Amino acid sequence: MKLLALESCNVTYGKAQALHSVSIEVAQGEVVSLIGRNGAGKSTILKTIIGLKQPVSGRRVWKGDDVTARLPNQLGRLGIGYVPEDRRIFDNLTVHENLRIATVMGRTGAWTETRIFEMFPVLLDRASQAGNTLSGGEQQMLAISRALLTNPELLLLDEPTEGLAPLIVDELVDSMRRINEEGMTLLLVEQNLRVPMKLAHRQYVVDNGTVQWSGTTADLLANREEIEKLISV
């Protein structure tokens, strides 16, 4: 089943156009990745999905319904979870409160604080610390946990592995795989192929605000050289 689609979306920041007629589709249960170099428009695509950017033209479709006019809080309630690229931990809330606000505001479902603490025990150790006292990796775990606790059907992850040590990246990849195997759909943004090749079923290559290429991970392997050129700096 088609879960989410952007249809021919044009998105601007003031006078500068960041996305040109972008169309993206994500089906239930998939892991899809958006890859591209700095400034390609990947984060803008995620912001358009969660409603932090409104397309000047084009549509946002959720399970077949046109949800272009909905606000971020409404889209969150529909079942879209968002892990932003700079993590955006609430710095005047404790670690535990950063999770609790998601529990309180979000939908109910399989994800509970108990499960989160099982998956990331370090968050339990740090529960009463201020959110901004965590290390980069811990903040990333917190940002992912916060999104999971809203019990979304689609989880948007903006460069979740950026700046993390290789060992932690491996752990995170394992966690994301498990989350997907339990039925959650993932849309993952990355600048390189390392993590997408391990996780994603399908790939979109974004450059200059347009989708330059899309296909399955097997297709991508077959065209690896061409793709590398599109995303290399």
Added chain:
Amino acid sequence: MSIIVIGLSLSFLLFLLAAGLTLIFGMLGVINFAHGALYMLGAFVGYQIVHMTGSFWLGLLFAPLIVACVGALIEILALKQVYDRDHIFQLLLTFGFILVIDDATKMIWGFDYKQVPTPEIFMAPISMFGSQIPSYRLFVIGFGAAVSLALFLLLDRSKWGMIIRAASSDPEMAQTLGVNVNRVRTGVFALGAYLAALGGVVSAPLVPIELGMGFSVIIDCFVVVIIGGLGNIRGAILASLLLGMTRAAGYTYATEWVELLTFALLIGTLMFRPAGLFSTKGRSA
């Protein structure tokens, strides 16, 4: 002794106003110039209720609620329309509401000053430590302390406080989690208006209720908020105590120096600790 009582009662009154000002600044990013006008409106509405019902307590209960509704309307009908623009538009708008509220007050209550009698049970002074203390002042201290405590519990311990803090820190992120940030903004502005009006009603038996009363108080509040650190509510309570006690001591020992002392405190803070005397990194609502 009476210096301490007057100082403390002044401090808590200041804090009721400064807390609202700080909350509104934290959430909306706007200094609400109309805060003093809402305080005055609280006093006038309180006067009206006392005048009609004969009960100070009904005034204390209902006047702040009425002013909170006025605050909510100001936010929804006016401020909300200019959030997308530069902050200066919002500042100008809150400034404009001083004039609107002043004129409305003039139209409804005229130019004469009004008085609210001290509630019956606080008429008699109490002897404490060998001096006669006006018992209404003691009530103001107790009531102010209770409201301050309730406010801290609301912000620090309750679900609503957590949502307000999150929405103040990163409104967009809070919104993606399902928080209706528009409604939080309205609620915070209404809460600020409520606290200002509460201050107005509590002050009513102590001061003449007149058009200028909001103006002198808002200046003191700005001093408190700047000394305490903009948006820092813990700082605001310490700064309220500092300013309240300074003023009380000043009135007793050196009346002509009070204003000078107040502004020396302000200028000193701005020069040496521009983030506020009590600024701390980390938790602040």
